[in-house]
Amino acid sequence: MTVAADTSVCIGAGLCALRAPAVFDQDEADGTVVLLGQPAPDDLPAVREAVDQCPSGAIAFTDG
Template identity: 65%
Template sequence: MRVTADRSVCIGAGLCALTAPAVFDQDDDSGLVKVLDAEPDAASADAVREAADICPSGAVAFTE
């Protein structure tokens, strides 16, 4: 799995960081998404899928 986040459309809701904290965080200054692990292991796959599904701006994406 490969994870990406488009900071130009991120609104800083933080749902990704709450859903998959091993993979996502928020920038301390801007509040925008930060990808901590662009190639997470299979154990994180379900959380990454959920984070992408619930992201209100569509900033989080992944490829399998």
């Protein structure tokens, strides 16, 4: 399972970067999500929280 980010639906709320800063950041130009890489096992709880709380559904777990 991997994490994916869709900048076309991101509204720049920044909850992902606040919840899991090792995995997500925000683009300086427009505030949309930037995926820094796949989460380490220790980061998974924070990433799950970020996915659950994303108001636009821009981040998700995917198969593959």
